[in-house]
Amino acid sequence: MLEIKNLHANINGKEILKGLDLVVRPGEIHAIMGPNGAGKSTLASVLTGNQTFEVTKGEVTFYGKNLLELTPEDRSREGIFLSFQYPVEIPGVSMVNFMRTALNEHRKYKNMEPLSATDFLRIMREKKTLVEMDNKLANRSVNEGFSGGEKKRNEIFQMAMLEPRLAILDETDSGLDIDALRIVANGVNKLKRPDNASIVITHYQRLLEYIVPDFVHVLYDGRIVKTGGKELALELEDKGYDWIKKEVEENI
Amino acid sequence: MEQQYIDLYKQQHESIKKHSAAVMNDSRDDAFALFEALRFPTVALENYKYTDLKEPLSIDYGLNINRIPIPVNPYEVFQCDVPGIHSYLYFVVNDAFYPVNEPRNKALPKGVIIGSLKEVATTHPELVKNYFGKLSTTKNDGLIAFNGAFAQDGFFMYVPKNVVLDKPVQLVNIMRSDVDFMANSHNLIILEEGAKAQLLVCDHTVDEVHFLSNRVTEVFAGEDATYEHYKLENTHTKTTNLSTLLIDQHPSSNVLANVITLHNGVTRNTIEIDLDGEHCETLLCGMVIGDKNQQVDNFTSIIHNKPNCNSRELFKYVLDGMAKGGFTGKLYVAKDAQKTSAFQTNRNILLNKTAKMRTKPQLEIYADDVKCSHGATIGQLDETAKFYMQSRGIPESEARLLLMFAFTNDVIENIRIPALQDRIKLLVEKRLRGELSKCEGCVICQ
Ligand SMILES: Nc1ncnc2c1ncn2[C@@H]1O[C@H](COP(=O)(O)OP(=O)(O)OP(=O)(O)O)[C@@H](O)[C@H]1O
């Protein structure tokens, strides 16, 4: 579904992604690990159309469509979802209004009628239960005053509402206590279908015990420098990234 | 440009007085003398830095000194912006109180007087005399002085001791004329001890000519009285709306003033609230949505003369096009006004590079045991929030709208009449969507 070829991206003239390749097929779970500042969040930003990053080279297709030509909103309607590493607070915009607008835009894109208020509230209730989200949170402004963990849970709630084909989870596990981690992972697993896929960005093997990846990639210095199975995550946790850095340097 | 008005007064002051009331005439010549000395304010004056009246004052307006009735049926020309609000309903057309036979106005609580200032000043001179001009004649301001010289009528409301108005009072000001026109009106609102009232003032224009409205409103909130003043401005771009609101608060009174400019030409709101008793509560807020060449200047003063009062001020502007906004928040705390708490906030969003905002807090605090703060910001829409919404499938235009709407939300929440709050939410949303870029039934704002 997703094909990334030789992707280069800059911010403020500084190159962050330096020729990144990745292929994701329906049903797969890909974990991306890598040291701080390697470009993991940058990749997520570029895939979702954040304009602060400039793509200088390369191709990205999503189900054959040139993703880089689409607006951020169309990428979302095509089925790409990002669980933000740092979810944004939007004071004065209620969760209900936000979610209803988003969901109805998705429906409009698929030539479906907007949801009735009752149907919308029913779906909202179902999905809240799925991620065990507090009712109070859903009645507040988007992320306003939410704790770190609550924000992450809210990301998964939004994902459940929008039912994406490709979910990118950017450090959704960081800042979560063990229970929350289990709930979030559970939510993700329940939403799993044979025709959708996930990219899980994480620093910890811990999450991958719940969400078991088909592939583990190491992103280092703007490229994917190593790919393996789920055991690679264990090895990284054990040995750190120095040996990978060394390998990369030796290859140059 | 003052000269023509000075000449006019010298020639016509007899007619002006003849068509007004004695109580209003008592201070008329003094007001004129003051105007002759002060003239119209210019941007050279510190208090008028953000209000440029050169262009609007260069227009040759007609005045209706001889009170020739204006042929108009307010119900026909005017579609209410806030229908469905259960209110006592009154009209002022240009600067004359317009008597209509509203069945619902018959149920006014006992003792309440609402009507033409000119008439009540004739029928109840003692009542009016005690209040009229008490706040306005002491001001050293050219526009207020001009009003004192030329205003012949206006809206009057009196709520006696401990009487509670069960419904809001709605005052609709309609500007209606076939030629460029100037209106000077004086409103007087008196709440006695323990009285409660809500007034909603709506400003509208119905003709395509230039209008200049110069209005002074005096409000007296007696001890323990509760007064809410809402002003909703929805006029066309050829309108100059100069409005002075002077409020005097007695001990333990509670006042809310909320001034909303949805659409306009040039607007100057001069607002002064004097806290002349202990334990007063004051909330002054407002919002502005401006685009095209619109100008809005809110010049506000809250004067703490007595201890133990709380005031809060909140103004928000969303400016686009070539709009110009100005805000001044003067906060004065007298030496013995201890335990004052006063907070002021002004936040502004500029949607492009051509819109301009100037904001100035002006604090003069002479007491030492006070809690005061002020904050002003000028910024753009939050890009990260916008992207976050887009990443959920919300189109950019809608995301912008939601953000702007959210931005004005806390001003709208300070409308304590639920039906009015709902209605204004809708109007603001329409306005932000660009669907209210002209007022209903008018074609010149395109
Ligand atoms: N807005 C920005 N301005 C300048 N540099 C930026 C900006 N955003 C990211 N960068 C830089 O881009 C590089 C990659 O950042 P990115 O957030 O993609 O890293 P990451 O792999 O997600 O790291 P982490 O594990 O810490 O989340 C870093 O060096 C970072 O400092």
Ligand SMILES: [Mg+2]
């Ligand atoms: Mg990151």
